[in-house]
Amino acid sequence: MPATPADRRAVSMALPPLRAEDEAAIDAWLDAAWAERGLARLTLDSYRRDLVLLARWLDGRTGAAAGAGRADLLDYLAWRARQGYTARSNARLLSALRAFYRHQAARGLRADDPTALLEAPKQGRPLPKALAERQIEALLAAPDTSTPEGLRDRAMLELMYACGLRVSELVGLGANGVNLRQGALRVTGKGSRERLVPLGEEAQHWLQRYLAEARPQLAGRGVAAGGDEPLFLAAGRAALSRQAFWTTVKRCAAAAGLDPARVSPHGLRHSFATHLLNHGADLRALQMLLGHSSLSTTQIYTLVAREQLKRLHARHHPRG
Numbered sequence: 001m002p003a004t005p006a007d008r009r010a011v012s013m014a015l016p017p018l019r020a021e022d023e024a025a026i027d028a029w030l031d032a033a034w035a036e037r038g039l040a041r042l043t044l045d046s047y048r049r050d051l052v053l054l055a056r057w058l059d060g061r062t063g064a065a066a067g068a069g070r071a072d073l074l075d076y077l078a079w080r081a082r083q084g085y086t087a088r089s090n091a092r093l094l095s096a097l098r099a100f101y102r103h104q105a106a107r108g109l110r111a112d113d114p115t116a117l118l119e120a121p122k123q124g125r126p127l128p129k130a131l132a133e134r135q136i137e138a139l140l141a142a143p144d145t146s147t148p149e150g151l152r153d154r155a156m157l158e159l160m161y162a163c164g165l166r167v168s169e170l171v172g173l174g175a176n177g178v179n180l181r182q183g184a185l186r187v188t189g190k191g192s193r194e195r196l197v198p199l200g201e202e203a204q205h206w207l208q209r210y211l212a213e214a215r216p217q218l219a220g221r222g223v224a225a226g227g228d229e230p231l232f233l234a235a236g237r238a239a240l241s242r243q244a245f246w247t248t249v250k251r252c253a254a255a256a257g258l259d260p261a262r263v264s265p266h267g268l269r270h271s272f273a274t275h276l277l278n279h280g281a282d283l284r285a286l287q288m289l290l291g292h293s294s295l296s297t298t299q300i301y302t303l304v305a306r307e308q309l310k311r312l313h314a315r316h317h318p319r320g
Contacts, residue, residue, distance in 0.1 A: 008083050015056040022055035025066045029103045040190045042168060047096040054097070066104055070114040074095065077118075094118060121253050129276035135258055139268075144253035148214035152240075152250050155203075155210035156232055160265065162203035163187070164290050165270035167242050167265040173231040180208060181245060189291035197289055 017221035030048060032126065033039050039047075055065035057076055080090060096117045105113050131139065140157050144150035160170050171188050177186040183199045218233040246265055253263035269290070276286055 004084070005171055008046040008085075011083065012053060012056075015053075016059040018052055018056055019059060019064060022059075022065050024099075025064070025104070025109075026051045026055070029100050032103055033099060038191045040192070043190070046092060047099075050093045050096045053095075053101060066109060068114060070117065072319075073114055073118060129264075130271040131258075131263065131267060133275060135256070136271055138256035138276075139249075139258060139263065140294065142255040143248075144230065145209075146277055148217040151206075151210050151214040152218065152232060152263075153252065155214075156240075156245060156248070157268070158203040158206045159185070159199070160268045161272055162200040163197040164269050164276075165197075166190075166269060166291075168246060169291075171230075171232060171242050171245055172263075175229045175231045178207065178211075178231060180204060180211075187291065193291065195288065195291050 025310070026048060029051075030044050033047070034044060051065065054068075054076055057079065058068055058072060060066050060074070061075075077090060077093075085093075094115065097118075098113075101110070101113050101115050104110045135301045140154065140161065143153040143157065146152050156170060159165065160167075163185055165187060166189065169189055172188065173185070177188075179186070180199075183201075183204055185197045185199055186194060187197055188194050215233060218235055220235075229237070232240045234240045234244065242265075247270075249263060249265050252261040253260040273286055273290060276289075277283075
Protein backbone atom coordinates (compact mmCIF):
# COMPACT_ATOMS: atom_id res chain seq x y z
CA MET A 1 0.00 0.00 0.00
CA PRO A 2 1.53 3.39 -1.00
CA ALA A 3 2.58 5.72 1.78
CA THR A 4 0.27 8.60 2.64
CA PRO A 5 1.45 12.26 2.66
CA ALA A 6 1.63 12.03 6.46
CA ASP A 7 3.83 8.92 6.18
CA ARG A 8 6.13 10.73 3.73
CA ARG A 9 6.44 13.70 6.07
CA ALA A 10 7.36 11.39 8.95
CA VAL A 11 10.01 9.65 6.84
CA SER A 12 11.39 12.98 5.68
CA MET A 13 11.67 14.27 9.25
CA ALA A 14 13.68 11.16 10.20
CA LEU A 15 16.32 11.76 7.52
CA PRO A 16 19.67 13.33 8.47
CA PRO A 17 19.93 17.13 8.35
CA LEU A 18 21.22 18.80 5.21
CA ARG A 19 24.99 18.95 4.89
CA ALA A 20 26.58 22.37 4.56
CA GLU A 21 28.35 21.36 1.33
CA ASP A 22 25.07 20.15 -0.19
CA GLU A 23 23.33 23.36 0.83
CA ALA A 24 26.08 25.44 -0.79
CA ALA A 25 25.93 23.41 -4.02
CA ILE A 26 22.14 23.66 -4.23
CA ASP A 27 22.17 27.40 -3.52
CA ALA A 28 24.84 27.97 -6.20
CA TRP A 29 22.81 26.12 -8.81
CA LEU A 30 19.54 27.87 -7.90
CA ASP A 31 21.24 31.27 -8.16
CA ALA A 32 22.57 30.33 -11.60
CA ALA A 33 19.18 28.99 -12.70
CA TRP A 34 17.48 32.21 -11.64
CA ALA A 35 20.07 34.38 -13.40
CA GLU A 36 20.28 32.36 -16.62
CA ARG A 37 16.74 31.06 -17.08
CA GLY A 38 14.63 33.53 -15.13
CA LEU A 39 12.75 30.78 -13.30
CA ALA A 40 9.84 31.83 -11.13
CA ARG A 41 10.28 31.86 -7.36
CA LEU A 42 7.72 29.08 -6.85
CA THR A 43 9.58 26.87 -9.36
CA LEU A 44 12.89 27.53 -7.62
CA ASP A 45 11.32 26.70 -4.25
CA SER A 46 10.01 23.41 -5.62
CA TYR A 47 13.41 22.54 -7.07
CA ARG A 48 15.05 23.38 -3.73
CA ARG A 49 12.72 21.04 -1.84
CA ASP A 50 13.37 18.25 -4.34
CA LEU A 51 17.16 18.56 -4.14
CA VAL A 52 17.24 18.97 -0.36
CA LEU A 53 15.23 15.76 0.09
CA LEU A 54 17.58 13.92 -2.28
CA ALA A 55 20.68 15.22 -0.46
CA ARG A 56 19.30 14.23 2.94
CA TRP A 57 18.34 10.75 1.65
CA LEU A 58 21.81 10.24 0.14
CA ASP A 59 23.57 11.30 3.34
CA GLY A 60 24.71 8.16 5.12
CA ARG A 61 24.47 6.13 1.93
CA THR A 62 26.75 7.66 -0.67
CA GLY A 63 27.91 10.99 0.75
CA ALA A 64 27.24 14.39 -0.76
CA ALA A 65 24.58 14.79 -3.45
CA ALA A 66 27.03 16.43 -5.85
CA GLY A 67 28.96 13.17 -6.07
CA ALA A 68 26.01 10.81 -6.57
CA GLY A 69 26.15 8.29 -9.42
CA ARG A 70 23.47 6.98 -11.75
CA ALA A 71 22.85 3.90 -9.56
CA ASP A 72 22.31 6.16 -6.53
CA LEU A 73 19.73 8.19 -8.40
CA LEU A 74 17.94 5.06 -9.61
CA ASP A 75 17.81 3.78 -6.02
CA TYR A 76 16.37 7.11 -4.91
CA LEU A 77 13.70 7.06 -7.64
CA ALA A 78 12.77 3.53 -6.61
CA TRP A 79 12.46 4.68 -3.00
CA ARG A 80 10.20 7.55 -4.07
CA ALA A 81 8.02 5.11 -6.00
CA ARG A 82 7.56 3.05 -2.83
CA GLN A 83 6.70 6.25 -0.96
CA GLY A 84 3.87 6.98 -3.40
CA TYR A 85 5.25 10.07 -5.16
CA THR A 86 3.41 10.75 -8.41
CA ALA A 87 4.86 10.54 -11.92
CA ARG A 88 4.42 14.32 -12.24
CA SER A 89 6.39 14.92 -9.05
CA ASN A 90 9.17 12.57 -10.19
CA ALA A 91 9.30 14.22 -13.63
CA ARG A 92 9.82 17.60 -11.94
CA LEU A 93 12.54 16.07 -9.77
CA LEU A 94 14.30 14.66 -12.83
CA SER A 95 14.16 18.07 -14.52
CA ALA A 96 15.86 19.60 -11.47
CA LEU A 97 18.45 16.80 -11.29
CA ARG A 98 19.41 17.15 -14.95
CA ALA A 99 19.93 20.88 -14.64
CA PHE A 100 21.77 20.52 -11.31
CA TYR A 101 24.27 17.89 -12.52
CA ARG A 102 24.85 19.64 -15.85
CA HIS A 103 25.71 22.72 -13.83
CA GLN A 104 28.13 20.67 -11.72
CA ALA A 105 29.81 19.27 -14.84
CA ALA A 106 30.00 22.68 -16.53
CA ARG A 107 31.80 24.10 -13.51
CA GLY A 108 34.29 21.23 -13.56
CA LEU A 109 33.05 19.85 -10.24
CA ARG A 110 32.48 16.42 -11.76
CA ALA A 111 33.42 14.71 -15.04
CA ASP A 112 30.14 12.96 -15.87
CA ASP A 113 26.38 13.56 -15.80
CA PRO A 114 24.63 10.76 -13.85
CA THR A 115 21.23 11.77 -15.31
CA ALA A 116 22.32 11.29 -18.96
CA LEU A 117 20.56 7.92 -19.37
CA LEU A 118 17.71 8.42 -16.90
CA GLU A 119 14.27 8.47 -18.51
CA ALA A 120 11.44 10.63 -17.28
CA PRO A 121 8.47 8.66 -15.89
CA LYS A 122 5.54 8.47 -18.26
CA GLN A 123 2.72 10.76 -17.27
CA GLY A 124 -0.92 10.61 -18.15
CA ARG A 125 -2.50 13.70 -19.60
CA PRO A 126 -5.40 14.51 -17.29
CA LEU A 127 -7.87 16.96 -18.72
CA PRO A 128 -8.40 20.16 -16.73
CA LYS A 129 -11.51 20.12 -14.56
CA ALA A 130 -13.75 22.94 -15.70
CA LEU A 131 -17.03 23.91 -14.06
CA ALA A 132 -20.21 24.36 -16.08
CA GLU A 133 -21.26 27.97 -16.65
CA ARG A 134 -24.26 27.61 -14.32
CA GLN A 135 -21.93 26.27 -11.62
CA ILE A 136 -19.63 29.25 -12.08
CA GLU A 137 -22.61 31.60 -11.69
CA ALA A 138 -23.57 29.89 -8.43
CA LEU A 139 -20.01 30.02 -7.12
CA LEU A 140 -19.56 33.71 -7.93
CA ALA A 141 -22.83 34.58 -6.19
CA ALA A 142 -21.92 32.68 -3.00
CA PRO A 143 -19.97 35.35 -1.00
CA ASP A 144 -21.93 37.59 1.39
CA THR A 145 -21.25 40.98 -0.19
CA SER A 146 -22.75 42.86 2.76
CA THR A 147 -19.41 42.41 4.58
CA PRO A 148 -15.99 43.77 3.56
CA GLU A 149 -14.55 40.25 3.43
CA GLY A 150 -17.45 38.98 1.34
CA LEU A 151 -17.14 41.88 -1.09
CA ARG A 152 -13.40 41.18 -1.39
CA ASP A 153 -14.07 37.49 -2.00
CA ARG A 154 -16.64 38.27 -4.72
CA ALA A 155 -14.19 40.62 -6.44
CA MET A 156 -11.42 38.00 -6.30
CA LEU A 157 -13.62 35.23 -7.69
CA GLU A 158 -14.92 37.48 -10.45
CA LEU A 159 -11.41 38.61 -11.32
CA MET A 160 -9.96 35.12 -11.38
CA TYR A 161 -12.70 33.82 -13.67
CA ALA A 162 -12.80 36.92 -15.90
CA CYS A 163 -9.03 37.04 -16.41
CA GLY A 164 -7.98 33.39 -16.12
CA LEU A 165 -5.41 34.15 -13.44
CA ARG A 166 -3.24 31.70 -11.56
CA VAL A 167 -3.85 31.89 -7.82
CA SER A 168 -0.32 33.18 -7.23
CA GLU A 169 -0.98 35.94 -9.78
CA LEU A 170 -4.25 36.87 -8.11
CA VAL A 171 -2.94 37.21 -4.56
CA GLY A 172 0.23 38.85 -5.86
CA LEU A 173 -1.60 41.66 -7.66
CA GLY A 174 -0.49 45.13 -6.65
CA ALA A 175 -2.93 47.98 -6.24
CA ASN A 176 -1.07 49.87 -8.95
CA GLY A 177 -1.61 47.04 -11.45
CA VAL A 178 -5.28 47.91 -11.99
CA ASN A 179 -6.37 50.42 -14.63
CA LEU A 180 -10.12 50.85 -14.25
CA ARG A 181 -10.23 53.62 -16.84
CA GLN A 182 -8.94 51.29 -19.55
CA GLY A 183 -10.50 48.18 -18.02
CA ALA A 184 -7.21 46.29 -17.93
CA LEU A 185 -5.08 44.41 -15.44
CA ARG A 186 -1.28 44.18 -15.45
CA VAL A 187 -0.34 40.68 -14.35
CA THR A 188 3.10 39.32 -13.48
CA GLY A 189 3.19 35.64 -14.35
CA LYS A 190 5.75 32.84 -14.44
CA GLY A 191 9.30 33.90 -15.09
CA SER A 192 8.34 37.47 -14.10
CA ARG A 193 6.69 37.93 -17.51
CA GLU A 194 4.10 40.69 -17.57
CA ARG A 195 0.89 40.66 -19.60
CA LEU A 196 -2.17 42.91 -19.91
CA VAL A 197 -5.55 41.22 -19.47
CA PRO A 198 -8.95 42.86 -20.09
CA LEU A 199 -11.19 42.94 -17.02
CA GLY A 200 -14.68 42.61 -18.44
CA GLU A 201 -17.66 44.65 -17.25
CA GLU A 202 -18.81 42.35 -14.44
CA ALA A 203 -15.35 41.94 -12.90
CA GLN A 204 -14.73 45.68 -13.24
CA HIS A 205 -18.00 46.43 -11.43
CA TRP A 206 -17.12 44.23 -8.45
CA LEU A 207 -13.55 45.46 -8.35
CA GLN A 208 -14.75 49.08 -8.24
CA ARG A 209 -17.09 48.23 -5.37
CA TYR A 210 -14.30 46.45 -3.49
CA LEU A 211 -11.93 49.39 -3.89
CA ALA A 212 -14.53 51.94 -2.86
CA GLU A 213 -16.31 50.09 -0.03
CA ALA A 214 -14.32 47.14 1.33
CA ARG A 215 -10.63 47.81 0.87
CA PRO A 216 -10.51 50.98 3.03
CA GLN A 217 -12.13 49.04 5.87
CA LEU A 218 -9.78 46.09 5.53
CA ALA A 219 -6.81 48.48 5.41
CA GLY A 220 -7.73 49.77 8.85
CA ARG A 221 -8.14 53.37 7.82
CA GLY A 222 -9.54 55.32 4.90
CA VAL A 223 -6.84 54.92 2.28
CA ALA A 224 -7.10 54.68 -1.46
CA ALA A 225 -5.50 51.88 -3.43
CA GLY A 226 -2.14 52.87 -4.77
CA GLY A 227 1.61 52.41 -4.69
CA ASP A 228 3.09 48.97 -4.25
CA GLU A 229 0.51 47.78 -1.72
CA PRO A 230 -1.26 44.44 -2.32
CA LEU A 231 -4.60 44.80 -4.06
CA PHE A 232 -6.44 42.21 -1.96
CA LEU A 233 -6.08 42.54 1.78
CA ALA A 234 -6.81 40.54 4.86
CA ALA A 235 -7.60 42.55 7.98
CA GLY A 236 -4.92 45.06 8.96
CA ARG A 237 -3.52 45.69 5.47
CA ALA A 238 -1.82 42.29 5.26
CA ALA A 239 -1.81 40.61 1.86
CA LEU A 240 -4.25 37.74 1.51
CA SER A 241 -2.39 34.44 1.18
CA ARG A 242 -2.87 31.68 -1.37
CA GLN A 243 -3.96 29.34 1.41
CA ALA A 244 -6.60 31.81 2.61
CA PHE A 245 -8.02 32.17 -0.89
CA TRP A 246 -8.02 28.37 -1.33
CA THR A 247 -10.12 28.13 1.84
CA THR A 248 -12.42 30.85 0.50
CA VAL A 249 -13.04 28.95 -2.74
CA LYS A 250 -13.87 25.76 -0.83
CA ARG A 251 -16.24 27.63 1.49
CA CYS A 252 -18.00 29.36 -1.40
CA ALA A 253 -18.30 26.06 -3.28
CA ALA A 254 -20.10 24.50 -0.32
CA ALA A 255 -22.39 27.54 -0.01
CA ALA A 256 -23.20 27.26 -3.73
CA GLY A 257 -24.21 23.61 -3.39
CA LEU A 258 -21.11 22.33 -5.19
CA ASP A 259 -18.79 19.57 -4.03
CA PRO A 260 -15.79 21.43 -2.49
CA ALA A 261 -13.52 18.51 -3.38
CA ARG A 262 -14.20 19.16 -7.07
CA VAL A 263 -13.70 22.94 -6.95
CA SER A 264 -10.31 24.65 -6.68
CA PRO A 265 -8.82 28.06 -7.48
CA HIS A 266 -7.08 26.57 -10.52
CA GLY A 267 -10.44 25.20 -11.64
CA LEU A 268 -11.59 28.78 -12.19
CA ARG A 269 -8.66 29.32 -14.56
CA HIS A 270 -9.53 26.10 -16.39
CA SER A 271 -13.16 27.19 -16.62
CA PHE A 272 -12.13 30.58 -18.04
CA ALA A 273 -10.13 28.89 -20.81
CA THR A 274 -12.70 26.22 -21.61
CA HIS A 275 -15.63 28.63 -21.74
CA LEU A 276 -13.75 31.01 -24.02
CA LEU A 277 -13.01 28.17 -26.45
CA ASN A 278 -16.61 26.96 -26.29
CA HIS A 279 -17.71 30.44 -27.35
CA GLY A 280 -15.31 30.60 -30.29
CA ALA A 281 -12.13 32.19 -28.90
CA ASP A 282 -8.94 31.93 -30.93
CA LEU A 283 -6.28 29.61 -29.48
CA ARG A 284 -3.48 32.16 -29.96
CA ALA A 285 -5.48 34.83 -28.14
CA LEU A 286 -6.17 32.36 -25.32
CA GLN A 287 -2.44 31.64 -25.06
CA MET A 288 -1.75 35.36 -24.55
CA LEU A 289 -4.53 35.73 -21.98
CA LEU A 290 -3.33 32.73 -19.97
CA GLY A 291 0.31 33.78 -20.15
CA HIS A 292 1.50 30.46 -21.61
CA SER A 293 4.96 30.60 -23.15
CA SER A 294 4.14 27.70 -25.49
CA LEU A 295 1.01 27.11 -27.57
CA SER A 296 1.25 23.38 -26.85
CA THR A 297 0.35 24.10 -23.22
CA THR A 298 -2.80 25.94 -24.32
CA GLN A 299 -3.86 23.20 -26.73
CA ILE A 300 -4.93 20.88 -23.93
CA TYR A 301 -8.04 23.03 -23.58
CA THR A 302 -9.13 22.08 -27.09
CA LEU A 303 -9.39 18.51 -25.77
CA VAL A 304 -11.70 19.70 -23.00
CA ALA A 305 -13.92 21.56 -25.45
CA ARG A 306 -13.95 18.52 -27.79
CA GLU A 307 -15.06 16.19 -24.99
CA GLN A 308 -17.89 18.56 -24.06
CA LEU A 309 -19.04 18.70 -27.70
CA LYS A 310 -19.07 14.90 -27.84
CA ARG A 311 -21.27 14.73 -24.72
CA LEU A 312 -23.57 17.40 -26.16
CA HIS A 313 -23.90 15.44 -29.40
CA ALA A 314 -24.59 12.17 -27.59
CA ARG A 315 -27.24 13.80 -25.41
CA HIS A 316 -29.19 15.71 -28.05
CA HIS A 317 -28.61 14.13 -31.48
CA PRO A 318 -31.31 11.59 -32.49
CA ARG A 319 -28.58 9.14 -33.47
CA GLY A 320 -26.13 10.14 -30.75
